[in-house]
Amino acid sequence: MLAVSCFWHSLLALDGHHRPLTPVLTWRDVAGEPPSLDRESYHRRTGCFLHPAYWPAKLTRLAAEGVEAARYVSFGDYLLLHLAGELCTSISTASGTGVFDPNRLDWDDETLAALKIDRKRLPPVSDEPVAGVWPALGDGACSNLGAGCVTRDRAAVMVGTSAAVRVLRGEPSVEPRPGLFLYRVDGERFCEGGALSDGGNLHAWLVRTLAGGETLQIENRPAAAHGVRFLPFLGGERSLGWDPNRRGAIEGLTFATTAADITQAALEGVCYQLADVLDAIGGVTSVVATGGGLLANPGWLQLLADVLGRPVDVSGVAEGSARGAAVIGLERLGLHVPDAPIARVVEPRLDRHEIHRRVRQGEERNTKTYVSSDA
DSSP: OBOOEEOTTOBEEEOTTSOBSSOOBOTTOOOSOOOSOOHHHHHHHHSOOSSTTSHHHHHHHHHHTTOOOSEEEOHHHHHHHHHHSOOOBOHHHHHTSSSEETTTTEEOHHHHHHHTOOGGGSOOBOOSOBTTBOOOEEHHHHHHHHHTOOSTTEEEEEESSSEEEEEEEOOSOOOOOTTOEEEESSSSOEEEEEEESOSHHHHHHHHHHSTTOOOTTGGGSOTTTTOOEEEOOTTOOOTTTOOTTOOOEEEOOOTTOOHHHHHHHHHHHHHHHHHHHHHHHOOOOEEEEESHHHHTOHHHHHHHHHHHTSOEEEEOOSOHHHHHHHHHHHHHTTOOOOOOOEEEEEOOOHHHHHHHHHHHHHHHHHTOOOOOTTO
16 A cells, blocks of 8 residues: 655646646646635635635636646645546645645635636545555645654644644634634544645745854854844735735844844744744644654754744654554554654743743734734
8 A cells, every 4th residue: 555645736737638738836836816705715625825825716717827627636646646547636635725625625616716616637646555555645744744743732843944833723613713724534523724835945045145154052042132023925925814926024124133133033034934824823831843844953942942932852863754654554554653753852041032022913013914813
């Protein structure tokens, strides 16, 4: 049996012979506008937002460009077609499209009507294996499973290319909450949280753009003493405001500002956004850091612990999403799943946490735009 983790939110248009008509469109492809739908009810039904990271805006754009597709699929669905000869999508993958109701476990008719797309042009939804291959799962859900964050009170804080905070909820139904997405792991579990468009990609931009912008020993610099405020929206905003047109900004520059100051302010800014998402989720008692962007950067891990003011468990799993796919495969086979290893624990420096807390309070008064699902 083969279990697969694949990136969420991708879209691929196919012709009648299952040949691609478009490149694989990812969450980073944010051109286009979503259809006219009531934002609050759309979020309540789908757990997603009217943001171009999701399918509705992409499908509207493709229709305007004259793309005549027989099927619309995710990349993981297309992979299954080539591995097993059959086209279907998992509950998990479908829940990340923005055209699926995670509580009803079915495509959302109101969204499809607004898009003028018949459900026959979408893959059937099933978690049953096909020729020994399970339909691909969303990588974010797999990341939680791989890191051992499988309960409502244990959050995975992930920094890879992007960044996210997620918890899993094993409940019969869940109401989507303002600013937070609501996806699925499978038919029994929800995945709730928030995502940032700036994560490891922001770190790479800093190193590439700023001479002296490396992050070595950044944790030893005084907390927020640089006088710089960096808003990490270079890729637009997802959680909590979901504004694709929002842009990054640097405020407080002087002739004394160094590349290291800007780098520190940027990484602190990401930590502040992650803390905002954790606050919106609420009820979290423990945090696990995962993803290559954090695991490869001890200084950023220390900043995260300082900003959160709580211990951060550092995942001992190098590839959390891959392990998560294996975990759900073992679960489905009725086999024992060992606990996810923790490499070490990063303790917060509470004097620095107090400084970051005051900075966050000032930013909440002056620079944050929090919007609920009806914004």
